[in-house]
Amino acid sequence: MKRRQFLKGAALGAGATTIAAPAIAQSGRTMTIVSTWPRDFPGLGISAQRFATRVNEISNGAITTEYYAAGERVGAFDSFDEVSSGNSNAYIGADYYWTGKHPGFAYYTSVPFGMTTQEWNAWIKFGGGLELWNELSGEFGLVKLPVGSTGTQAGGWFNKEIESPDDFKGLKMRIPGLGGQVITKMGGSTVSLPGSQIYENLVSGAIEATEWVGPYNDYFMKFYEAAKYYYTGGMHEPGGGLALGINASWWGELSAWERHVITAAAYEEHAAAHDEAMANNGEYLRKLIDEQGIEVRSFNDDIWDAFADAATEVFEEVRDHSPLAKKIDDQFQAKLREIGSSIASLEGTFVNQRNRILGIG
Structure with a gap:
């Protein structure tokens, strides 16, 4: 099937949530899904498992999902290649993990000083973002749909107070994507670790700081056992989405009804994951303060200005990567200003x- 045909299917909206299964679908189809998240992982992992369950439910069993958490079929960071090669049908993860393959993937999770979730949703669904996401993904034999969001993320956990831009010099921090490149520009040493490996590296001192998500997700990671200072409102992930990456050849074999089912389940979970985080962040931030004694901090203006200077350099390098990278940044930045205004x-x-x-805030 030609690429434009299966990419057209990727743009199907989530409006058809009540779908009658055609007779031909009763023979059944299996959808094998791998994930970058551990099994039963609060927030992200449970969200991915919930999506897999919803595909079964919406299809009335006509599509059976086989879900594998990180490490059960392949390692977390092997998910992209697993699906691109056709060994599995789909992955769930954060596309900024794949910036080594193309920096444009970062825009489809989150980028420094980028879009909030509300802005990102508008761009993806109605501003041409999904089409451009699939233009990029098509080069790797993939089709994409949004399948989750965490909202604006915290600045991270640090074992010391960060009082000036100089405090990032030599700092060993877990932070992926373009946000990690910003920290590198500021003199830090960054690594991209899957969620299951962060705690042990923080406790051992292999890293001195880490970002993860926000209070709801972070509470269960127990980072407070190794880092006392919790910085909220980070520059690196103001919002955005998580990806359902689907093997393009497999997607092209599906009927329109099957594509509608998967699309409806993905859009439903995209909203549910975000809303769940918003509902729980306040409660779990209070738990972190009251039960664990963490100290909440905010980056000062000098640090924010240094973040911005470094981010400008990072975006210039992204644009120099390729015409497609420039095209993605051009559209993203234009829509950010239009929607954000x-x-x-x-x-x-x-x-x-x-x-x-x-008196809030």
Whole structure:
């Protein structure tokens, strides 16, 4: 099947959540899914498992999923190649893990000073983002759909206070994607570790700091046993999404009804994962403070300015990578300003005034 045919299928919306299974679907199909998250992992792992279950439920058993958490079939960071090669049908993970293959993948998780989840959703669904995501992914034999989001993430866990940009010099930190490149520009030493390996490296001192997600997810990681300072509101992941990466050849073999089922389940879980994190972050931030005695900090303006200077260099390097990388950055930056401006004028004005009056924040 020609690439444009199966990419067209990837753009199917989530509107058809009530779908009658055609008679031909009753013969059944198996969808093998690998993940970058550990099994039963609070937040991210449970979200991926919930998606696999929903495909079964929405299809009334016509599509049976076989879900493998990180390490059960392949390692977390082997998921991309596993699906690109056709050994498995799909993966669930964060596409910024694959910036070594192409820096454009970072934009489909999150980038420094980038889009919040609300802005990213608008770009992906109605601003041409999904089509461009699939143009990039098609070069690797993949089709993409959003399948999760965590909202704006915390700045991370540190075993010392970060009071100036100089405090990042020589700092050993787990932080992937373009955010990691920003820290490198500032003199840090960064690594990209799967979630299952972060705690042991932080406790042993192999790394001195790490970002992960936010209070709800972070609470269960027990980073507070090795790092006392928790910085909120990071520059590296203001929002965005997680990826369902589907082998393009397999996707092309599916009926339109089967593609609708998978798309509906993916969009449903994309919303559910974000909403679950938003519902729980406040409670678990309080638990971290009250039960574990962590100290919440915010980066000062000098640090934010240094982040911005380093990010400018990183984006210039991304644009120099290839015409497609430049095309992605051009569209992303234009939509960020267009969408972000209206949100700032409407929701931003309201939220700032509401919080001032109610004493929130």
